[in-house]
Amino acid sequence: MSFPQNRDTHGPGKDRFMKRLFVIATLLGAAPAMADEGMWTYNNFPSAKVKEKYGFEPSQQWLDNVRLSSARLAGGCSASFVSANGLVMTNHHCARGCIDQLSTAKKDYIANGFYAKAQGEETQCPAMEINQLVKITDVTETLNKATQGLTGKKYADTLKAKMSELEQACSAGNAKARCDVVTLYQGGQYNLYEYKRFQDVRLVMAPEHAIAFFGGDPDNFEFPRYDLDVTFLRVYEDGKPATTNNFFKWSDKGAQEGELTFISGHPGRTSRGLTIAELEFQRDVVLPKTLMTLSEMRGMLTEFGRRGAEQRRISTNLLFGVENSVKALKGRHEALLDKTFFAQKVAAEQDLRKKVEANPEMKKKYAAAWDEIAKAQAQLRNIRQDLTFMENGGGLSSTLFQVARTLVRGAEEFPKANGERLREFNQANVPALEAQLFSPAPVYPELEIARLTFSLTKMREELGSDHPFVKKVLGKESPEKLAARLVKGTKLRDVKARQALYKGGKAAIAASKDPMIQLAVALDPDMRAVRKSYEENVESVIRKNSELVAKSKFEIYGTNQYPDATFSLRLSYGAVKGYSENGKQVSPITQMAGTFEHATGEEPFALPKSWLKNEKALDGTTPMNFVSTNDIIGGNSGSPVINKDAEIVGIVFDGNIQSLGGEYGFDESVNRSVSVHSQAIIESLTKIYGATRLLEELRPGSTKVPPVKASPAK
Amino acid sequence: MSFPQNRDTHGPGKDRFMKRLFVIATLLGAAPAMADEGMWTYNNFPSAKVKEKYGFEPSQQWLDNVRLSSARLAGGCSASFVSANGLVMTNHHCARGCIDQLSTAKKDYIANGFYAKAQGEETQCPAMEINQLVKITDVTETLNKATQGLTGKKYADTLKAKMSELEQACSAGNAKARCDVVTLYQGGQYNLYEYKRFQDVRLVMAPEHAIAFFGGDPDNFEFPRYDLDVTFLRVYEDGKPATTNNFFKWSDKGAQEGELTFISGHPGRTSRGLTIAELEFQRDVVLPKTLMTLSEMRGMLTEFGRRGAEQRRISTNLLFGVENSVKALKGRHEALLDKTFFAQKVAAEQDLRKKVEANPEMKKKYAAAWDEIAKAQAQLRNIRQDLTFMENGGGLSSTLFQVARTLVRGAEEFPKANGERLREFNQANVPALEAQLFSPAPVYPELEIARLTFSLTKMREELGSDHPFVKKVLGKESPEKLAARLVKGTKLRDVKARQALYKGGKAAIAASKDPMIQLAVALDPDMRAVRKSYEENVESVIRKNSELVAKSKFEIYGTNQYPDATFSLRLSYGAVKGYSENGKQVSPITQMAGTFEHATGEEPFALPKSWLKNEKALDGTTPMNFVSTNDIIGGNSGSPVINKDAEIVGIVFDGNIQSLGGEYGFDESVNRSVSVHSQAIIESLTKIYGATRLLEELRPGSTKVPPVKASPAK
Structure with a gap:
């Protein structure tokens, strides 16, 4: 599956x-x-x-x-x-x-x-x-303290850095330990889960x-x-x-x-x-x-x-x-x-918001959260297509392109301090990332070409043929031709080729003539830009305000709930x-x-x-x-x-x-x-x-x- | 297209x-x-x-x-x-x-x-x-008079019969004339359109x-x-x-x-x-x-x-x-x-309904119409899947099966009085029906098999493999095998075979060993049953009440509107x-x-x-x-x-x-x-x-x- x-x-x-x-x-x-x-x-x-x-x-x-x-x-x-x-x-x-x-x-x-x-x-x-959960630690207070009073990019960056710090301290360079800060109750609680990793x-x-x-x-x-x-x-x-x-x-x-x-x-x-x-x-x-x-x-x-x-x-x-x-x-x-079901959801939210509004202190702390989330959703509506087809792989659905992008980004990210990296390049995630990247599982060129053709066509359809990113990807080629050229031209089916580029870092990437690598290099700035916009204008706002909604629920309904x-x-x-x-x-x-x-x-x-x-x-x-x-x-x-x-x-x-x-x-x-x-x-x-x-x-x-x-x- | x-x-x-x-x-x-x-x-x-x-x-x-x-x-x-x-x-x-x-x-x-x-x-x-519109006659009054006071099946049957009668009288056996009663304003008006047919x-x-x-x-x-x-x-x-x-x-x-x-x-x-x-x-x-x-x-x-x-x-x-x-x-x-757009639609309906409610006479005539339509929609929700996959061709999407069904139904319908036939077998529609049925346009078996396999699979998915109709259609065969057997076994690609069955009527159909014909014969009662349920419980109710809504609009907003x-x-x-x-x-x-x-x-x-x-x-x-x-x-x-x-x-x-x-x-x-x-x-x-x-x-x-x-x- x-x-x-x-x-x-x-x-x-x-x-x-x-x-x-x-x-x-x-x-x-x-x-x-x-x-x-x-x-x-x-x-x-x-x-x-x-x-x-x-x-x-x-x-x-x-x-x-x-x-x-x-x-x-x-x-x-x-x-x-x-x-x-x-x-x-x-x-x-x-x-x-x-x-x-x-x-x-x-x-x-x-x-x-x-x-x-x-x-x-x-x-x-x-x-x-395979992971086995060996320990749970509540780190809510630590994280709340770190992000107190912060909003937007500042809030998101701090939260991310602090999470990384906790995770890294927990695994402490032990490849057999995997530590994840788990966000519970939409941010009402943060727990550090320590796993034994097989x-x-x-x-x-x-x-x-x-x-x-x-x-x-x-x-x-x-x-x-x-x-x-x-x-x-x-x-x-x-x-x-x-x-x-x-x-x-x-x-x-x-x-x-x-x-x-x-x-x-x-x-x-x-x-x-x-x-x-x-x-x-x-x-x-x-x-x-x-x-x-x-x-x-x-x-x-x-x-x-x-x-x-x-x-x-x-x-x-x-x-x-x-x-x-x-x-x-x-x-x-x-x-x-289902109208009845949705009406119940609406009623539940209205009940909660009414209770928040009725209490001056809670009102001050929480009342704006719902509208802030709604505003962020409206923002997301505007960038969703770009996010889907540029950053989230909807336009380049291909195992080999994903490998190329991981290599290109890795070369960029690994030299940075842990807390400043894109989240998937955190030290704690490296064993999983490497296992995936160097997997000897076969990649079938014929299926790769079919998937890539499909997703490129979809991208052109959804973003429009005049979209700058679409033009950059396709140039004057058809989705089918480009897909065939990339898949047939790349050496990345060979795990050794991946390892060499991984070890070679930025210099190796810059020198590579591999068409998948070159495409990933060319597209990375655009992809990063849309991700940044999403993280700063949408994700961080939703995260911050979801925390507030969750806390209002705790205050009003108690903690005897499941997240x-x-x-x-x-x-x-x-x-x-x-x-x-x-x-x-x-x-x-x-x-x-x-x-x-x-x-x-x-x-x-x-x-x-x-x-x-x-x-x-x-x-x-x-x-x-x-x-x-x-x-x-x-x-x-x-x-x-x-x-x-x-x-x-x-x-x-x-x-x-x-x-x-x-x-x-x-x-x-x-x-x-x-x-x-x-x-x-x-x-x-x-x-x-x-x-x-x-x-x-x-x-x-x-x-x-x-x-x-x-x-x-x- | x-x-x-x-x-x-x-x-x-x-x-x-x-x-x-x-x-x-x-x-x-x-x-x-x-x-x-x-x-x-x-x-x-x-x-x-x-x-x-x-x-x-x-x-x-x-x-x-x-x-x-x-x-x-x-x-x-x-x-x-x-x-x-x-x-x-x-x-x-x-x-x-x-x-x-x-x-x-x-x-x-x-x-x-x-x-x-x-x-x-x-x-x-x-x-x-090709049709050329030569004459328009308003027949609203004739039809309203015929259906006055009727509801449900009675209303639908009478309306259908009267429409057929008007259409047949208009074309009067002239194959070059095509006459259609056109429903305008959701039934607020009925016009007879007379076309020259090429x-x-x-x-x-x-x-x-x-x-x-x-x-x-x-x-x-x-x-x-x-x-x-x-x-x-x-x-x-x-x-x-x-x-x-x-x-x-x-x-x-x-x-x-x-x-x-x-x-x-x-x-x-x-x-x-x-x-x-x-x-x-x-x-x-x-x-x-x-x-x-x-x-x-x-x-x-x-x-x-x-x-x-x-x-x-x-x-x-x-x-x-x-x-x-x-x-x-x-x-x-x-x-x-679009929420704004939909809210405007809702507001418009509420405005109309409020005006209807405010006038005792209109209230009596029209006020119930909207709820009646809503009830019929709820009925439709229950039978929609059956209607789509049984009667409306969603389950047997194949030119050759459609030909078979037209032949099977034609043999059943043509002996009936014109007003009692399924609408598509009305005398006025016969030239178009025959042109379609005897079209020498090629039918490609490979594409037919692909389409039929697709639609049979869809039908099984949507109705469920235990649905009696699905069992009747598939038996123990897979969609792919059944499709191949039917398409390869039928003679209906040959226009002459169609003509022979068309002329041969009921006896020819009953004697036919053609697998498409036999399947159409076997399925027809089930298909007709769901159509009947739709026509009597849904279509006629919506039709009747849409007429009322349209009339209320005429009374309130005047007739200077387009349908x-x-x-x-x-x-x-x-x-x-x-x-x-x-x-x-x-x-x-x-x-x-x-x-x-x-x-x-x-x-x-x-x-x-x-x-x-x-x-x-x-x-x-x-x-x-x-x-x-x-x-x-x-x-x-x-x-x-x-x-x-x-x-x-x-x-x-x-x-x-x-x-x-x-x-x-x-x-x-x-x-x-x-x-x-x-x-x-x-x-x-x-x-x-x-x-x-x-x-x-x-x-x-x-x-x-x-x-x-x-x-x-x-």
């Missing part, structure tokens, strides 16, 4: 969504009552509330263990440690990039699956980083794509479902499996209807705390424009895949990400277009529970037999051979997928679902379509996370994949009785 | 649009003051107002002559008669379907242009119909696509412009050029800055009179959904064209239409998203005039020299060889394109621009991007129609195309001095 943070809890645009009424506790800013709402931080988890509703109160020790057993894929997913020897479980769609990069036309692990029968066969993923990650087992994503795009965000969306990885240190003392054990029975479940993972982003001005901008500008571009790209990529089998193979991963985003964003867009998701570790609670759709009750757990009943033999409803061959060996009543009321969102993909004994009962891989508005609010009556049941994993590892080594590691002693039938995937 | 009614006056989605403020006279329901607003019917033209502003008052004789010199391409464009021998001028993009259908891989008239040096070389267009239309002259659509999609809806978007056709009767006594002569100098101009043509549709509930539905549902589908189709078709030169040739026409629609609809969508566009003949007035954009003045007339200055040699900015070769022979100061304040919209493409002496000074082919909100309101300060200047046509026919025969016919006696240089296009 290229866009896993966009995945999961947003569904397709179906009109049935329009019919339902949102009942969202947080809409009025108050703490959620008894709904299973919230993606809670580990230092503010409502244990008492869980006890009140479910009779179990997580202790601090329980929370610490669960936190340390949870993992993050830095690329945008969640995962968990499932053995003391660094075994990691995540979704197939989260590890898809790695599986794809390790595949070739002859060894297609996406199509055929992968299983390392011995440890020596575990194969390193080209650019994967950069040697190897592929252990992956099923075939056909069963991992059974039902494909048509079934994406739907339930009932029948997917085995799981993959096992292993983190290594110094060439050996890492020792992971905190990990989740396997439950005997897996998730049961009605059972209390926790989900510990990294929801990517929610926008529940945004102001009305910001939501309107999303609804009227960002979402419709993005959806159109993604839709067009989807059409292009689908047809690109018809050029031939190899073209299909190399483009499927990207298409998969695009299709997933289309569904997710459609869901978000429709949520915002919007920020791709940092959160814990949600809920129960395995069905729901009602179009007047019909949807049962919460599907069975393996249903998988076969839904197979048509045609993609995306075609089962892999290994499944067809072993159908009779399987127990059809084995639970396959299930839903629970846990509040999650894209980025939670791969999160462990655990019971109160902190045992694995499933793994999250999606949300139902009714969860599509989760970006903006939670509705417990129908919002459901969708998970693979732990029993389906065991049953298929045993009877389909014959993965004895893996099973023994997950459930020591369990494989003493040999499996009925064994036929490995590869 | 496949979508010419969507063309012209809607521009691309640029944020600059968001900045401007609409000032629209009709917003408050009052007659427009002194703005050049309005697409006026010929029986309610504001001659006195034109005199007041421009000093010229069109007489009834003047109006009659202009009306009879105007023409309509039944497929969705406008045109004019420009000689006594049936010569017709329209846009290249309006005749593009014909030019494309006459082309083959070896004789590509789209790429190379077409010119019939002698009359015998004029070639018949496969399926083109079905033998031949291609006379077309320039190369590269100059007709110079600048392509990036420049579409932009100004300044440099296009020669013109094509000449001829109508024939009994195998000979038709005699057309009413026609436009050619002006000596063509359009001059500041000059009064009239545009007589067929604007396709505006939505200025819609209620807020209807506009919201457009803004929040129809436009975003349609834009996403069209965008995806655009991506697919662009990439389809990369399969090879022939694939590109056969798909370009469709892509061209899709791209045009995308820009047009984006423009409309952004107009409705929304309905693809019936209208006359607009204005002047050749520049405008201001981003603080810069845009000059109203471009020159031929600018065409060469904008050429890059790369599509879509590559000039054809004939132009490059003859550049020096051309007078660079010849006016090329120009803008005027006339209020037009898609469907007006190909309309003559005439001066007060009813002489051709240009031909409309587009609108500027600021006209994009024209669907919903008119802003004279920036809304401009874009036309080819008459002098550019003469200069290029003379010096590039050596079209002596054509020039002599347009301006008798003008070619006695031979052109400087002649090199025909083909």
Whole structure:
């Protein structure tokens, strides 16, 4: 998945969504009552509330263990440690990039699956980083003090410098430590998250794509479902499996209807705390424009895949990400277009503002914040197209151009003091940046040319052929010709060429005749200019004033709230529970037999051979997928679902379509996370994949009785 | 152009649009003051107002002559008669379907242009119909009397039957007469339009696509412009050029800055009179959904064209239409998203409703209408997806399937009484239906399969794979396999096969083993059911209540208004005039020299060889394109621009991007129609195309001095 943070809890645009009424506790800013709402931080988890509703109160020790057993894929997913020897479980769609990069036309692990029968066969993923959250420190006061009384550029610069300083002091040159200052409550709080960083990650087992994503795009965000969306990885240190003392054990029975479940993972982003001005901008500008571009790209990529089998193979991963985003964003867009829902959001903001206005002191501190944010949004409206197509890659969507730009900017940025660099060149971010930059993952020229042609055409369309930047990029060339010339002419597919330029710094860049490098050099000043304008006139204003809005909420509604998701570790609670759709009750757990009943033999409803061959060996009543009321969102993909004994009962891989508005609010009556049941994993590892080594590691002693039938995937 | 009614006056989605403020006279329901607003019917033209502003008052004789010199391409464009021998001028993009259908891989008239040096070389267009409006009769009273007191299905059935009766009585079995009851003012008035129908239309002259659509999609809806978007056709009767006594002569100098101009043509549709509930539905549902589908189709078709030169040739026409629609609809969508504009629309409706409420008699008659329409819109929301993908072709987008369905339905409908048939099978519509059905235009299997695969996939996505209709269509096949099987298996590419089934009626259909026919038979009951639900629960309610809203407007604001566009003949007035954009003045007339200055040699900015070769022979100061304040919209493409002496000074082919909100309101300060200047046509026919025969016919006696240089296009 290229866009896993966009995945999961947003569904397709179906009109049935329009019919339902949102009942969202947080809409009025108050703490959620008894709904299973919230993606809670580990230092503010409502244990008492869980006890009140479910009779179990997580202790601090329980929370610490669960936190340390949870993992993050830095690329945008969640995962968990499932053995003391660094075994990691995540979704197939989260590890898809790695599986794809390790595949070739002859060894297609996406199509055929992968299983390392011995440890020596575990194969390193080209650019994967896994993080484990080891410590949280509240640094709100430090940062507030540093920025006190500042506004605009001064505020933004100071905040950035201070954040960098904290992060650098925390990691202190230790490449294995990753430290991020996490902005919570839109700036109401700042926490320093210290992670242990694993950069040697190897592929252990992956099923075939056909069963991992059974039902494909048509079934994406739907339930009932029948997917085995799981993959096992292993983190290594110094060439050996890492020792992971905190990990989740396997439950005997897996998730049961009605059972209390926790989900510990990294929801990517929610926008529940945004102001009305910001939501309107999303609804009227960002979402419709993005959806159109993604839709067009989807059409292009689908047809690109018809050029031939190899073209299909190399483009499927990207298409998969695009299709997933289309569904997710459609869901978000429709949520915002729901008049009743939006009116509730408006009412909540008016209530808050009225309360602020009624208190002279608060009025003085906070009352102007909403209008300031609205003004910044209006500014953003003016520069959005430039920002999208110049700085944010919308015009030059190409892996090789991104590599070139990173090299060009790196040469410029690294000589500067840490706090003065563009944020992505901060010392703390260097290991991740280098892993990405020097990834040996293949770059396919034919697909690069297609993507670049597409984005250049889009840029010319949106900015207009007379725009100075467009003229600078295209000159007298057509998008197609320029794309072909750049991709065919560059040497940057070769990692060694990248390393040489990286080491060579400014002089090497200046001397380079590589057409991608030369283009990146030529365009960088224009790109930087629009970024600067954005950061100074928009981002800093929104940041500063969002802090104020957040503080007014604390003062008025108290601190017993959860912050919007920020791709940092959160814990949600809920129960395995069905729901009602179009007047019909949807049962919460599907069975393996249903998988076969839904197979048509045609993609995306075609089962892999290994499944067809072993159908009779399987127990059809084995639970396959299930839903629970846990509040999650894209980025939670791969999160462990655990019971109160902190045992694995499933793994999250999606949300139902009714969860599509989760970006903006939670509705417990129908919002459901969708998970693979732990029993389906065991049953298929045993009877389909014959993965004895893996099973023994997950459930020591369990494989003493040999499996009925064994036929490995590869 | 496949979508010419969507063309012209809607521009691309640029944020600059968001900045401007609409000032629209009709917003408050009052007659427009002194703005050049309005697409006026010929029986309610504001001659006195034109005199007041421009000093010229069109007489009834003047109006009659202009009306009879105007023409309509039944497929969705406008045109004019420009000689006594049936010569017709329209846009290249309006005749593009014909030019494309006459082309083959070896004789590509789209790429190379077409010119019939002698009359015998004029070639018949496969399926083109031209109409000339000969008479208008007000039938409001007759229809009102017939439907008095009726509602729902009864109202709709009676209205339909009565309309058919009037139309049939009018054409009275004369295949050369076409009679349409035109609904004006959303049902406030009904007029019977009687046309002379020409079905033998031949291609006379077309320039190369590269100059007709110079600048392509990036420049579409932009100004300044440099296009020669013109094509000449001829109508024939009994195998000979038709005699057309009413026609436009050619002006000596063509359009001059500041000059009064009239545009007589067929604007396709505006939505200025819609209620807020209807506009919201457009803004929040129809436009975003349609834009996403069209965008995806655009991506697919662009990439389809990369399969090879022939694939590109056969798909370009469709892509061209899709791209045009995308820009047009984006423009409309952004107009409705403009908060200021929408607030004005809301205020206007509230003003009207308040006035209705204040008068007890009006209140009784009209007050409920708005809520009734809103309720019908809510109904539509529920069935829209079914309607789109089942009845309206969204799920089976294929020329061959449409042929099959017409045959299947025809066999069912034709035995019924005229008034009881589905509207498109009315006797009055039969000539057009047959021309379409038996068109010898080639159908390309590869493109058919691609389109059908696309639409079947879309249908499965939007309706869901468990929808009964989806299951019925797909069974266990994938969209791709089904599409290939149907297209490869059907005999309907052969016009004779169509004729046999058409003549064979119900028995022939029942006996047919053709897979397209069999599918159409199987699906027809489901399709009819959703159409019936729509007509009875939505369309009839909206129709009935829109009549009431329109009548309330007449009672309150008087009858000196123009109705929304309905693809019936209208006359607009204005002047050749520049405008201001981003603080810069845009000059109203471009020159031929600018065409060469904008050429890059790369599509879509590559000039054809004939132009490059003859550049020096051309007078660079010849006016090329120009803008005027006339209020037009898609469907007006190909309309003559005439001066007060009813002489051709240009031909409309587009609108500027600021006209994009024209669907919903008119802003004279920036809304401009874009036309080819008459002098550019003469200069290029003379010096590039050596079209002596054509020039002599347009301006008798003008070619006695031979052109400087002649090199025909083909």
